Amino acid sequence: MIAFGGAGCACSSSAGRQRRHSFSVKLATLFSPLLVTFPGLTRMASDMIVYWGSGSPPCWRILLCLEEKALQGYQQKLLSMEKQEHKSAAVIEINPRGQLPAFRHGEHVINESLGAVLYLENQFKAQGTKLMPEAAAEQAVVLQRMFEVPTLHQKSVSVIMYTWIVPEAERHESAVTRNKQALGEELKLWEGYLAKLGSGSYIAGKNFTLADVVFFPNLAFCFRFGLSYDKYPHLSAYYSLVKERPSVQASWPPHWKESDGAQEVLKDI
């Protein structure tokens, strides 16, 4: 029943990441020791480390953001939550709650995924994809959508992980029914946002932003657990559009590649 399963081994960078890594080393040699970054050029991020669990939306947000910001060569360690590796000393040293993600840039720790992606965008504005518009109108939409995602997260987790979160003696069918209804209402809001924006849109407008970095992993999580593509056509089209981004492909949960999931917990939502 664990949602965030997967391999317990530490995995190295993907082949794609290694190719870009090598290119970055040559650029870094040319410009070193300058720390100035230029749009289109990449900065080495070997002083960053992320501990993560496969399929965890908050973990995925950080990986996705690192990829979009072209922060090549970051260190990453895939841990198994089933094996309780998130309670290991290495994680607790960074994240005293013993939770994933745990993220460090040099001496700076930002484990909270929403904080980490804002930090990466703020500190590496000119590099990779620009993820936060400056104009008030666009920025307001990005921030509003970005911070609505924790509500979707909480509502989806309360259904998908119900038996994991709630001890057996405290479970009630009435709670399951109520949680499912709340998730359905929540998903209809997001379906409506996309319907209003029109075909080919991202979640906060015509550009891919931090709102997508935060939202997409949660939406993918819902589809993985059986959400109907037919009942949510705009969410489904958006999912197909964003799924093909190189950043998403590079950070796709490894254990999702090995199996289709065949989870049906959300099929009647």
Next chain:
Amino acid sequence: MIAFGGAGCACSSSAGRQRRHSFSVKLATLFSPLLVTFPGLTRMASDMIVYWGSGSPPCWRILLCLEEKALQGYQQKLLSMEKQEHKSAAVIEINPRGQLPAFRHGEHVINESLGAVLYLENQFKAQGTKLMPEAAAEQAVVLQRMFEVPTLHQKSVSVIMYTWIVPEAERHESAVTRNKQALGEELKLWEGYLAKLGSGSYIAGKNFTLADVVFFPNLAFCFRFGLSYDKYPHLSAYYSLVKERPSVQASWPPHWKESDGAQEVLKDI
């Protein structure tokens, strides 16, 4: 048992706010129609409106931020959650979830309090208190603490509002005990952060930042509901320090002024 009680009437600006408002009008006349802002000068914010509930930490964050950013003359409407005024058409037009806060700046809607305070800081950087440091080390701490607060919020609400959230037939003493224990562990983390920073510190270091804007209302909420000042001496000292800020005084929950609360739900945490 409602945590966010209070008067149902719309309230006008405080006397202090009105005095500064009048001063701002004179400055606005001098500089109009320039929209450039200068540190120490204030910008009129009559195109902003916030719908809020007395004592709700997310609502309080926005009011506190507006005060710190010296955004004078903002419109605000105090609503009664007991009277279900947050489900009114005026609120639902801005916030389709029918929740408070509901916040609009001109045509831009940002109801999520964490998004709203980031928006206000980003859009009015040079005005009022600088709430987000730019240097990586300081910014990382502010973002980390800021985004840990939702965990404290969730854990405190799960104790304080248990009977409000959980239907009678689904309540369990075992859940109450577990929620209380989790809140105690959470509060010990925050006590530890302040202990490490030393006397007179704010929650993310020596300056008042967005981390305080987000954290303080939640801490005040815990003390209001009976958290022991003696058991948490660093949190208590921090509370006394921040409580005296003019921004906090100007945005203090009105119904908290009328009664001491005498709530004891957190006394044994």
